[in-house]
Amino acid sequence: MDARAINAALRRGETPSDADLSWFAEGLANGAVSDAQAGAFAMAVCLQGLSTEGRRALTLAMRDSGDVLTWDLDGPVLDKHSTGGVGDCVSLLLAPALAACGAYVPMISGRGLGHTGGTLDKMEAIPGVSINVSEERLQELMRDVGCAIVGATSRIAPADKRLYAIRDVTATVESLDLITASILSKKLAASPDALVLDVKLGSGAFMKSIDDARALAQSLVDTANAAGCATSALITDMNQPLAPSLGNALEVAEVMRVLTGETSGPLAEITVALGAVLLVQAGLCKTEEEAAEQLSATLRDGRAAKRFETMVAAMGGPRDFATGWARVLPEASVIREVAAPEAGYISAIDGEALGLAVVRLGGGRMVESDLVDPAVGLSDILPLGTRVARGTPMARIHASREDAADRAAAEVRAAITISRMAPELPPLIHERIT
Structure with missing residues (x-):
């Protein structure tokens, strides 16, 4: 077995065998597969896809590249x-x-x-x-x-850790096959x-x-x-x-x-x-x-x-x-309300924009080495459908500095849409897949 042959098969739209994928996952974990070969593998899977059987085999191969836990308990895990x-x-x-x-x-x-x-x-x-x-x-x-x-x-799914880092820099994160194998290799x-x-x-x-x-x-x-x-x-x-x-x-x-x-x-x-x-x-x-x-x-x-x-x-x-818990959890030094700019109903919330506002406050990482401030963020966010008057607090900012709170306030206002008509509220659970 070798990485070039496996990648060539993938490029042709063929699904490698279980043994091929097991060898490749082990190579990711022990270094026998180079970064270039791993990147080519990710791109080939992203473009050509895997069969259902191939997806299962890759998941198990990445799981088995490290330790698989065993339990001796008197109930289900x-x-x-x-x-x-x-x-x-x-x-x-x-x-x-x-x-x-x-x-x-x-x-x-x-x-x-x-x-x-x-x-x-x-x-x-x-x-x-x-x-x-x-x-x-x-x-x-x-x-x-x-x-x-x-x-x-x-030692938990080391093949996935290596492949994920390579996917991140090769524009192959979105592959459904690779997402599935990444999530499940660690969980299984x-x-x-x-x-x-x-x-x-x-x-x-x-x-x-x-x-x-x-x-x-x-x-x-x-x-x-x-x-x-x-x-x-x-x-x-x-x-x-x-x-x-x-x-x-x-x-x-x-x-x-x-x-x-x-x-x-x-x-x-x-x-x-x-x-x-x-x-x-x-x-x-x-x-x-x-x-x-x-x-x-x-x-x-x-x-x-x-x-x-x-x-x-x-x-x-x-x-x-x-x-x-209220005595020991860290608290931010700057707390500020964000007021509704007009009357109406909260009709849309850009959740991604709110999440990024928290990241920029220091509650997440812009780069992997960033330290996280556990105290910062947003609280008291009004839900969809809430009727507000002009000046009603829509959220509360928790920041470490005044300038950071200023920026976050602008981001929160931009992320929340107020309309004259009440919105149709989405269901909490859309579908079940069994």
Whole structure:
């Protein structure tokens, strides 16, 4: 086997064999495949595509290029993946709620990408929390807590890490085959018994159209099931932020308000919907209605909050976080309201523009080496359909400097459209792919 022959076959529109793709993935991980050969591979897949079988084989090959976790637990191992949006802090709610229902949830998560927030960045907004744990420690967290939200070690799907960096500089990120293999190689390395995918659609998502979102959801579901993992997907709305806050500490605060029963709304609804799919797939509940009630009960009675607090403490954070979170989360030094310039209804929200405003405040990364300020962001964002008078606060800016707040205020005003007529509100869940 050699990379030139594999790339030549791809260029002709042929799908390499399982053995070819396994060899290529191992070559990505150990350096036997050069950057030039990896770039040619990515471009050939992007232009010619892979068959359904080829997509499955590439996913498993990249998964098997590193460690694949095994578990010895008395309940099902469940996981969830979101394709990314704004105000999407579902993972921080879903993991403890599922654990409180008897599941085990080892969430190997990522950092912010583009305009979207990162689950690991949100966890690190909690003082003392370390998301870097060994596989041995992750096993302990599963046995002792039942859930953990951690970063991937260097031994989880190393072929994907190498190929992703090359895709980023060769204009091949958009390939459906490569996106599917990238997402699933990491998720399947955690060996879940069931997986649910939250494919975002709308202005704050990477997928702007229903056709694109449906194609990605179907690809992910088909590939994961072909690889032996029971998987379903929900296509959920991201035409407005899922939570009314964007920014790491601010989103953690929203999570705690839901966990402690202070608020509910779309964030809780999506969490329960995704979790219900998982509990039924894992056989812990017979119907989604039964599963939704069990999950909602963990949010109402404090069991999910207690499980989250236990996880935070086990990962180095405060031991009383469920009651003391407001005292310890970092706060910005400059807080300013953005007033509506005219009366009317909030009819459109450019979620991507809001996400980029948070990045420019310091809540995300313009380049990989940037440090993230966990305190900055936006809060109290009014939802679509809200009727406002001139001067009504539409959002609140949390910034580290006055000039940064000035810039963010202009960006927020530009991202929110006010019209005379009330808009038709989009559904929270557009489609289910099973």
